[in-house]
Amino acid sequence: MPGERTTAKQEKNGPTHVQGRTGKGGAMKLGRKPVLAGLAVLALAGVLVWWWAHERVYPGTDDAYVEAHVLTVVPEVGGRIAELAVDENDHVAAGDLLFRIDDRALKAAVDQARARADAALQSAGAAAREVAAAEAELDSARAARREAEADYLRQEGLFRRNDVSQSALDSALAARDRAQAEETAAAQQLARAQASLGDEGDRNAGVREALAALQMAEIDLDHATVTAPESGWIANIDLRPGSVVTAGQPLFSLVGDAEWWIEANFKETDLTRIRPGQPAAIGIDLCPALDLEGRVASVGPGAGAVFSLLPAQNATGNWVKVTRRIPVRIALDPVPEAARFCLKAGASATATVDTTAAPGP
The missing domain is CATH 1.10.287 (Helix Hairpins)
Structure with missing residues (x-):
């Protein structure tokens, strides 16, 4: 019948029309994927190239630590502690009394x-x-x-x-x-x-x-009265009035606060452009928001393993080459008084050196 043929024709043509549209869209999507993948690869390659160039010009390390002069307080005469003027974590100024030994004898x-x-x-x-x-x-x-x-x-x-x-x-x-x-x-x-x-x-x-x-x-x-040789913080003290000490006996430590520096261990491959006098950006893990500045003071004469008590022996058949780290001392610029709390001897830090700057004197 004519009506039935028309319906059958529509049913026949309908699915064919939909199938044609679906096939065209799939081809377009398949065509975009290689382009997007290529762009992603190019972007990643660009990032890697930028990162490589940046690390080459601005070498950095997180194998760095805050350092200060740590003095060991040792009496030069023995006797009984008659007066103790400090305790753990106390801050002292240069010349302040630390303790006094009974001086009658x-x-x-x-x-x-x-x-x-x-x-x-x-x-x-x-x-x-x-x-x-x-x-x-x-x-x-x-x-x-x-x-x-x-x-x-x-x-x-x-x-x-x-x-x-x-x-x-x-x-x-x-x-x-x-x-x-x-x-x-x-x-x-x-x-x-x-x-x-x-x-x-x-x-x-x-x-x-x-x-x-x-x-x-x-x-x-005179040695019976012991004063602070410089300003700093008292640490590791276990002393009480009445304690008996002997000459040459280590009693406690004094962490000086007059001079701070960063001991940064750079990979030997990063030392090509690092020279004394170049500026450096310093971060302290204790205070992430604090940005400090400094300058390269010196580059170590050898890797840390060379000066260890038992240096590594690489003359073996199972030797594997490992990139060594060389210590670099970075002297900190004057630190604001409010930021001195963040400076703790041995605290972790990060250091990035600007090798584009000319070396200092």
């Missing part, structure tokens, strides 16, 4: 050394007086010898003229010999007195020894 040692120095000075003075007396005795003996010699010569002349007897001449000769012997004895006594005296005044060996002992006792007394 040290004061007694100073008094004893001073008494010995006075005795040495007195002994040197007595020896000087002995020398003066010996010199006077020698002068007297020398004058007596001259007088005895003159008398002997006079008696000898008179004896030749038979004006005096032999006994008178013999008496004059004996007197001369005694005078010569007394002069010799006086000279020997003077030599002994001078040897006992040594140098005069403070140049005298005994006096110098006694004065040196006095100075050492006074130094020990």
Whole structure:
């Protein structure tokens, strides 16, 4: 029938028309996919090239740490802690009292050394007086010898003229010999007195020894009071008043806050362009929002493994090449007072060096 044929024709043409449209859209979508994939690959390649160029010009590392001078406080004299002025995490300024050792015995040692120095000075003075007396005795003996010699010569002349007897001449000769012997004895006594005296005044060996002992006792007394050599923070203290310490015993640490730097370990492949004086951007993990600046102070002379107690031995059949890291010291620019809380010795940091800048002096 005509109506049925028309319907059948529509049904036949309808699905054919829909199928044609679907096939055309699928072909367009399939054509776009390679283009999008290519663009994505190009974008990724561009990012990688940019990242490579950036890392080459601005090498960075997160193997970096905040460093400061850490002083170990060690007493130079032993004794009982009489006064303790600091505790853990306290901040001290240069010259502030840290602790004081009981100094009564040290004061007694100073008094004893001073008494010995006075005795040495007195002994040197007595020896000087002995020398003066010996010199006077020698002068007297020398004058007596001259007088005895003159008398002997006079008696000898008179004896030749038979004006005096032999006994008178013999008496004059004996007197001369005694005078010569007394002069010799006086000279020997003077030599002994001078040897006992040594140098005069403070140049005298005994006096110098006694004065040196006095100075050492006074130094020990001064060492009983221990003050901060620089400003910083107290750490690792386990000390109480009444504790007994010995000379040379490490007591606690003082982390100085006057100078801070970053110890950044860069890969050896990143050191090609790094030079002292170049600026660097610093980040502190403790304060992520804080941006610090600094300059490369120095580049280490060798990898860290070289200076370890047991350096690695690579002369084996299973050797695998590993990129070494070289320490680079970055001196921080002056840090604002409000940001000093973020500086903790040993804290993790990041460092990026601007190698486009000319090296500093």
